[in-house]
Amino acid sequence: MGQKIQAVKGMNDLLPVAQKDFKLTAALWQAFEEVVAAWTKSYGYSQIRTPIVEQTGLFVRSIGEETDVVGKEMYTFADSNDKLSLSLRPEGTASCLRAVVEHNLLYNNAQKLWYMGPMFRRERPQKGRYRQFHQVGVEALGFAGPDVDAELIAMSADLWNRLGIRQYLTLEINSLGNKEERITHRAALVDYLQQHVDILDEDSKRRMHTNPLRVLDTKNPALQTMAEGAPRLVDFLGEESLSHYRTLKAMLDGLGIAYVENPRLVRGLDYYNLTVFEWTTEKLGAQATVCGGGRYNGLIEELGGKPTPSIGFALGIERLLLLVQExxxxxxxxxxxxYVLHQGEGTSLTAMKHAASLRASGLNIYVHCGDQSLKAQLKKADSSGAAIAMIIGEQEQSDETITLKNLRSHEQKTVEAKMALSLIQDWKKA
Structure with missing residues (x-):
C-alpha cells in the first residue's frame, strides 16, 4: 500500500461532512453561493470569472512591491516555456481590472461586476486564515460620487441581514483623501515615527519608509499610545475630499446604517484612496475583519486603462461562514x-424510470443502488434524512403501482404510479 498524501497545509478539502479542524461543509458553502447569486443579481451586478494565475507584474503594479502581500506572501514561479514570472492571485481586484482593461469593457459603459473564487497567500494558517482562501468581490467601475460608496456599504449590510448576522458586525469607515494629500501626510507621519523609532518593533521600522500608514494599524499593544498620537490623515484632507466623506456619512445616516469612524483604518493594499471601510466582528478571535474595501480611483489607469473612478469590496467566505454557522x-x-428502494428482478430499472419522472417535476430523488434487503434499505432511507420512501417490489412492478412510506408519520400507502406525485406533494405540504 502506498503512503498517504495529505493536502497542503492551510489548504482545506470541502467535504459533505464537517472535519475535525475545518467545520465548514460543502452543503453550507453551496447554500451561501445561491444566496450570493441572488443578492448580486438584485443589485444589478454581473459576474466575471478570471484565471487564478496571472503575470506577477500585475500584482506588483497594483498591490505594491513593498507590501507584505507581494514581498512575502505570494506563490510565484517561472513559466517553463516562455520564462514569464507567474503568481497565484492573492486577491481579486487586480485580476478583475486586468480583464476589464484587456477586453475594453469600460468603453462608453460603466460596469458593476462581482466574482467569487479561491485566492492564495503563504501565511501562517490559523482559524479563519488559510493559504488557499475564498472571496466574494464586488466592483463598481466608472462611478465618481459618494452615492455608489454608500450603495456598496448598504449592499454589504443587506447580505449580513440575509445571513442573519447583522448584529454581530460593526462598520468602520475612514477617508484616505487623494494622492497629494496622502503624500503630505506621509511626510509628516514619517517625521513623527522617526521621533519614536526607539520604541518601534521590527515590522513598524520596516514599514516606516515603505508603507507608514500601516504602522498606525499595528496590533502591538505597546505601540497603541504612539499610534494614537500620530498625525491624522483627516487633518490633511482638502475640501473636495472632505465633502465626499461628509456626503457618504450623511447617506449612511439616511439609510440607517450605523458606523464607527476609525482614523487609523488604512487597509492593507497600496491602491486605496478616499473612502475605505471594514466590517469587523468580535466573534472570530484574532481574525476580526470579515469584509473590507474602498476606492481605488487611480488603479485602472495604472493597469493601462483610461482614468476611471472605482470602488469595491471583498469578503472572506471562510470567515463569514464560520460566523454564519455559529x-x-x-x-x-x-x-x-x-429515497427510492427496490427489490426483485428488474425493479432497479423501474425505480430509475420512476425517479426520472419525479425529478422532472422538481423533486430531489435518491435511488438506492445495489442488492440489499428492504429492511437494510429502509435504514439507509431513514439515515438519509428523506421525508418519504418509495418502494418498488416485484408486486408493484407487476401491478404498475408504487408503495410510499412517510418516514415522519410512518403512514404507508400503495397507489397507482401516476398518482405517486400527488401524494408525495400532499405529504410534503403537511
Whole structure:
C-alpha cells in the first residue's frame, strides 16, 4: 500500500461532512453561493470569472512591491516555456481590472461586476486564515460620487441581514483623501515615527519608509499610545475630499446604517484612496475583519486603462461562514425529498424510470443502488434524512403501482404510479 498524501497545509478539502479542524461543509458553502447569486443579481451586478494565475507584474503594479502581500506572501514561479514570472492571485481586484482593461469593457459603459473564487497567500494558517482562501468581490467601475460608496456599504449590510448576522458586525469607515494629500501626510507621519523609532518593533521600522500608514494599524499593544498620537490623515484632507466623506456619512445616516469612524483604518493594499471601510466582528478571535474595501480611483489607469473612478469590496467566505454557522441563519437542504428502494428482478430499472419522472417535476430523488434487503434499505432511507420512501417490489412492478412510506408519520400507502406525485406533494405540504 502506498503512503498517504495529505493536502497542503492551510489548504482545506470541502467535504459533505464537517472535519475535525475545518467545520465548514460543502452543503453550507453551496447554500451561501445561491444566496450570493441572488443578492448580486438584485443589485444589478454581473459576474466575471478570471484565471487564478496571472503575470506577477500585475500584482506588483497594483498591490505594491513593498507590501507584505507581494514581498512575502505570494506563490510565484517561472513559466517553463516562455520564462514569464507567474503568481497565484492573492486577491481579486487586480485580476478583475486586468480583464476589464484587456477586453475594453469600460468603453462608453460603466460596469458593476462581482466574482467569487479561491485566492492564495503563504501565511501562517490559523482559524479563519488559510493559504488557499475564498472571496466574494464586488466592483463598481466608472462611478465618481459618494452615492455608489454608500450603495456598496448598504449592499454589504443587506447580505449580513440575509445571513442573519447583522448584529454581530460593526462598520468602520475612514477617508484616505487623494494622492497629494496622502503624500503630505506621509511626510509628516514619517517625521513623527522617526521621533519614536526607539520604541518601534521590527515590522513598524520596516514599514516606516515603505508603507507608514500601516504602522498606525499595528496590533502591538505597546505601540497603541504612539499610534494614537500620530498625525491624522483627516487633518490633511482638502475640501473636495472632505465633502465626499461628509456626503457618504450623511447617506449612511439616511439609510440607517450605523458606523464607527476609525482614523487609523488604512487597509492593507497600496491602491486605496478616499473612502475605505471594514466590517469587523468580535466573534472570530484574532481574525476580526470579515469584509473590507474602498476606492481605488487611480488603479485602472495604472493597469493601462483610461482614468476611471472605482470602488469595491471583498469578503472572506471562510470567515463569514464560520460566523454564519455559529450565529446566523442559512437554509441548507442537502437531503433528498424521496429515497427510492427496490427489490426483485428488474425493479432497479423501474425505480430509475420512476425517479426520472419525479425529478422532472422538481423533486430531489435518491435511488438506492445495489442488492440489499428492504429492511437494510429502509435504514439507509431513514439515515438519509428523506421525508418519504418509495418502494418498488416485484408486486408493484407487476401491478404498475408504487408503495410510499412517510418516514415522519410512518403512514404507508400503495397507489397507482401516476398518482405517486400527488401524494408525495400532499405529504410534503403537511
Amino acid at each position: 450565529f446566523g441563519q442559512l437554509a441548507v437542504n442537502e437531503v433528498p425529498d424521496v
